[in-house]
Amino acid sequence: MAAEDDVNCRKASRLLSVACERPLEAKELQALKKHLDKCLMCRNFEAQLRFLHKASEMFRNGG
Amino acid sequence: MGPRPAGLAFRRALVVLLSAMSRTTTTNSRFAEIESHRGYLVRYALSQLRDQQLAEEAVQEALLAALEGIGGFDGRSTLRTWLTSILRFKVIDLQRRMVAERANVAIDDERLVEDHEAWLDEMFDETGHWRTPPQSWNDPEAALEQRRFWEAFEMCLAGLPSTASRVFFKREVLGEDTPVICKDEGITSSNCWVILHRARIALRICLERNWFGREAAHGR
Numbered sequence: 001m002a003a004e005d006d007v008n009c010r011k012a013s014r015l016l017s018v019a020c021e022r023p024l025e026a027k028e029l030q031a032l033k034k035h036l037d038k039c040l041m042c043r044n045f046e047a048q049l050r051f052l053h054k055a056s057e058m059f060r061n062g063g
Numbered sequence: 064m065g066p067r068p069a070g071l072a073f074r075r076a077l078v079v080l081l082s083a084m085s086r087t088t089t090t091n092s093r094f095a096e097i098e099s100h101r102g103y104l105v106r107y108a109l110s111q112l113r114d115q116q117l118a119e120e121a122v123q124e125a126l127l128a129a130l131e132g133i134g135g136f137d138g139r140s141t142l143r144t145w146l147t148s149i150l151r152f153k154v155i156d157l158q159r160r161m162v163a164e165r166a167n168v169a170i171d172d173e174r175l176v177e178d179h180e181a182w183l184d185e186m187f188d189e190t191g192h193w194r195t196p197p198q199s200w201n202d203p204e205a206a207l208e209q210r211r212f213w214e215a216f217e218m219c220l221a222g223l224p225s226t227a228s229r230v231f232f233k234r235e236v237l238g239e240d241t242p243v244i245c246k247d248e249g250i251t252s253s254n255c256w257v258i259l260h261r262a263r264i265a266l267r268i269c270l271e272r273n274w275f276g277r278e279a280a281h282g283r
Contacts, residue, residue: 010183047199059103061143062141062144
């Protein structure tokens, strides 16, 4: 496996954020999933992004 | 006109609103309800106008207009949505007046993104691991029901650098498309993503510090 396929937390968090803006490419998605499988912190971050999204929507309608 | 303390224009408008309301059937609780939208309205205006004083002015004008038209509020939308729709027109008015000025305020795109990248560098160690690891938040849904959570949310949003706060507000709160936001801001998509990445990480840290990390303090 090439080293460039290895994703660290910084890269994973960037991919998770970019995924809110555009669909990830298959290669990006695969690398991200591989990282998330073994990283609880980034899974927590993923859940937090979903929460931020939901909270922001509610904020618009009055909190 | 010289600089004024932030919020003065808004409070002045509310005083007018309150005195007019007390002459009608509207109660003080309605006044408090409108006041509770203040933070949101100013943040909305700031996301569009980039200027604190102009934003306060737009909110003041919107509230005066709302006062005149309060009979037209039929409760079909939420009060916040109704107030925002009035504010939108005021903002557009002010934006038209600003166009000439804005042409002179070129944004240093490269430097802006360098700042955000440098900030992100600080969030991770040399091997790319979190310096402040995201925790598992206990029952986040319950937070959404609490008024004090929304105060923390507003505070965290206001604490972001102005560009990050504005871009995040447009993207996540108003739900605008990223290409539209980037175009309005005059920045490239990839730079937009860097800014949103920063905003999301900064917000999660702020909420973890000020809300989710202090659950004992909320008696839960």
